[in-house]
Amino acid sequence: MSSTWIVVAGDPTVGTLVETGRTIGGELVALVLGPRSTAQRVACAGVDRVVWLGEPGSAPLEAFAGAAADLVAAGRPQVVLAADRAADRVLAGAVAARTGAAALGGVRQVETVDGVVQVVRDALGGIVRERLALTGPTVLVLDGGALPDEGVPAPVEEVAVTPAGVRVVEEHPAAVGGPDLHSAHRVVAVGRGLRERGDVAIAEALAVALDGATACSRPMAEGVDFFPRDRYVGVSGQRVTPDLYLAAGISGQVQHMVGARGARIVVAINTDKDAPIFRECDYGVVGDLYEVLPALTEALGR
Amino acid sequence: MTIVVAYKWAANPQDAQVGADGAVDLSRAKPGVSEYDPVAIETGRRLADATGAELVGLSVGGPQVGTSMARKAALSRGLDRLVVVADEALDGARAATTAAVLAAQVREIGDVDLVLTGDGSVDEGAHLVPAVLAGHLGWPLLVDVTAVERAADGGLRVTRSVGAGTQVLEVDGPAVLSVAADAVVPRVPGMKDILGAGKKPVAEATVGQVAVSEPAVVGRKRPALAQRKGRLLTGADTAAVAAELVAALRADGVL
Numbered sequence: 184m185s186s187t188w189i190v191v192a193g194d195p196t197v198g199t200l201v202e203t204g205r206t207i208g209g210e211l212v213a214l215v216l217g218p219r220s221t222a223q224r225v226a227c228a229g230v231d232r233v234v235w236l237g238e239p240g241s242a243p244l245e246a247f248a249g250a251a252a253d254l255v256a257a258g259r260p261q262v263v264l265a266a267d268r269a270a271d272r273v274l275a276g277a278v279a280a281r282t283g284a285a286a287l288g289g290v291r292q293v294e295t296v297d298g299v300v301q302v303v304r305d306a307l308g309g310i311v312r313e314r315l316a317l318t319g320p321t322v323l324v325l326d327g328g329a330l331p332d333e334g335v336p337a338p339v340e341e342v343a344v345t346p347a348g349v350r351v352v353e354e355h356p357a358a359v360g361g362p363d364l365h366s367a368h369r370v371v372a373v374g375r376g377l378r379e380r381g382d383v384a385i386a387e388a389l390a391v392a393l394d395g396a397t398a399c400s401r402p403m404a405e406g407v408d409f410f411p412r413d414r415y416v417g418v419s420g421q422r423v424t425p426d427l428y429l430a431a432g433i434s435g436q437v438q439h440m441v442g443a444r445g446a447r448i449v450v451a452i453n454t455d456k457d458a459p460i461f462r463e464c465d466y467g468v469v470g471d472l473y474e475v476l477p478a479l480t481e482a483l484g485r
Numbered sequence: 486m487t488i489v490v491a492y493k494w495a496a497n498p499q500d501a502q503v504g505a506d507g508a509v510d511l512s513r514a515k516p517g518v519s520e521y522d523p524v525a526i527e528t529g530r531r532l533a534d535a536t537g538a539e540l541v542g543l544s545v546g547g548p549q550v551g552t553s554m555a556r557k558a559a560l561s562r563g564l565d566r567l568v569v570v571a572d573e574a575l576d577g578a579r580a581a582t583t584a585a586v587l588a589a590q591v592r593e594i595g596d597v598d599l600v601l602t603g604d605g606s607v608d609e610g611a612h613l614v615p616a617v618l619a620g621h622l623g624w625p626l627l628v629d630v631t632a633v634e635r636a637a638d639g640g641l642r643v644t645r646s647v648g649a650g651t652q653v654l655e656v657d658g659p660a661v662l663s664v665a666a667d668a669v670v671p672r673v674p675g676m677k678d679i680l681g682a683g684k685k686p687v688a689e690a691t692v693g694q695v696a697v698s699e700p701a702v703v704g705r706k707r708p709a710l711a712q713r714k715g716r717l718l719t720g721a722d723t724a725a726v727a728a729e730l731v732a733a734l735r736a737d738g739v740l
């Protein structure tokens with residue numbers, strides 16, 4: 184039985200990867216980039232052993248991808264699992280190249296059917312779901328899941344490697360951490376229907392009245408800085424699963440909706456009655472968000 | 486020195502029709518240079534102009550990639566020349582195969598010390614091709630790059646966003662950079678650019694050997710969307726509509 188590897192770049196929230204690796208069977212090895220604390224946390228997650236590449240120092244984790252790929256390749260795994268996060272994908276890609284593996288993103292489900300690993304994944308940005316039978320070594324990128332439960336620690340082997348010639352010379356962290364979109368029960372999301380940065384206050388007032396969080400479509404966080412980049416919902420942003428997702432001034436393109444489809448109730452507010460979002464909402468209001476959002480805030484106060 | 490911009494010729498799945506059996510009809514979806522790739526081309530153009538480098542566009546895919554329209558669409562955005570691998574075998578090619586073919590061409594072009602890509606393709610958007618490509622080249626990859634300049638020592642100075650913050654990095658050797666969607670505002674090609682594009686050199690390359698064992702498709706379907714009520718609340722009195730919506734949400738137990 185060949186081994187299954189999990190590759191981790193800095194963030195130990197890989198509960199789903201561990202569960203998935205266990206269902207595939209065989210030895211489960213985690214390769215970890217990042218500080219010792221990450222390696223130790225992953226070691227307690229239910230893996231058989233951990234290979235840790237040491238403290239990264241001033242090198243970004245991406246600088247270790249090549250060396251990490253060599254180590255994974257030496258283990259000759261059939262399946263390698265990585266979380267769908269920026270640095271983890273860089274690592275996943277390096278591993279795929281080094282091992283000559285296929286590389287699949289958008290993976291939703293992994294199971295073994297008649298001894299063959301099969302994968303269900305979102306293709307074409309989520310408009311199709313395909314079921315694939317793996318035919319050779321494959322790197323799978325999927326949602327990392329939650330922080331795994333803490334169990335008995337597996338052994339951690341430290342391997343010294345030389346990173347590529349890249350150094351972080353300046354660091355400008357985000358000013359303040361925003362609300363956690365993943366734990367919010369109610370999310371008020373705004374899109375390009377919102378005209379000015381100051382108008383974000385209208386959405387925030389409603390979010391406060393709902394005891395929820397604000398979020399946005401991608402154009403609100405890129406190009407214009409109405410929101411920080413970690414607050415947009417969609418295929419390349421956050422995927423949220425609140426009880427209520429209220430989208431105002433968002434047209435409902437598939438790349439956005441993929442991130443909101445897990446909501447229990449979707450409300451759409453849009454001036455265009457033909458906006459695609461009205462085709463996948465529970466309640467729709469054809470109207471101006473500048474009138475409807477304050478009216479909702481007011482109605483909630485009563 | 487040569488800068489390569491890898492771009493994809495793709496259609497937006499928003500415009501596709503999907504049958505219940507998962508068959509995708511793209512006849513109403515018009516392919517183009519993938520939405521964010523012009524940002525990578527523009528970034529490359531500015532860097533090439535600042536350093537006297539040559540800017541080569543590189544695209545691999547099905548036969549459509551090699552059409553005159555596709556070539557001009559890419560070249561008119563500021564590339565000096567183009568290398569395309571347009572082959573039926575690469576129609577709908579997956580990430581690892583695409584990246585392997587791209588890597589072989591980057592090596593073939595020679596003298597390349599920087600490969601730029603867009604943020605993610607408009608169709609698959611899995612953000613994996615640059616990662617596998619960098620792996621093949623043995624170069625580091627940095628993503629979400631918002632600015633790049635040549636340092637005096639020949640290295641690169643790269644700014645990228647990480648979560649809601651930013652970092653500045655120094656890169657010694659060759660690298661692959663995936664450019665953030667809003668790094669620069671790409672030019673809109675004019676008539677002159679499109680006419681000029683027809684005169685720029687295009688090299689057609691062949692697929693070559695690819696060792697990747699891609700998975701076999703055993704099933705395909707349209708994902709079942711959650712059943713939504715689809716209830717439109719109408720009325721000229723916004724306050725009444727708001728009250729009705731709040732009542733409905735209360736009844737649903739989500740408030």
Ligand SMILES: Cc1cc2nc3c(=O)[nH]c(=O)nc-3n(C[C@H](O)[C@H](O)[C@H](O)COP(=O)(O)OP(=O)(O)OC[C@H]3O[C@@H](n4cnc5c(N)ncnc54)[C@H](O)[C@@H]3O)c2cc1C
Nearest residue numbers: 374375376400401417418419420432433434439454455472
């Ligand atoms: C590779 C790739 C990945 C992408 N990933 C994402 C992603 O993760 N997340 C994401 O969101 N997008 C993503 N996009 C972009 C996506 O395709 C859409 O362009 C984007 O979601 C549109 O944002 P929007 O709905 O805010 O803007 P628009 O599509 O411009 O819609 C604005 C809407 O506001 C309405 N409106 C205008 N004024 C008002 C008003 N006063 N009151 C009420 N309504 C009003 C309009 O009728 C319109 O429907 C991606 C694109 C690509 C190519």
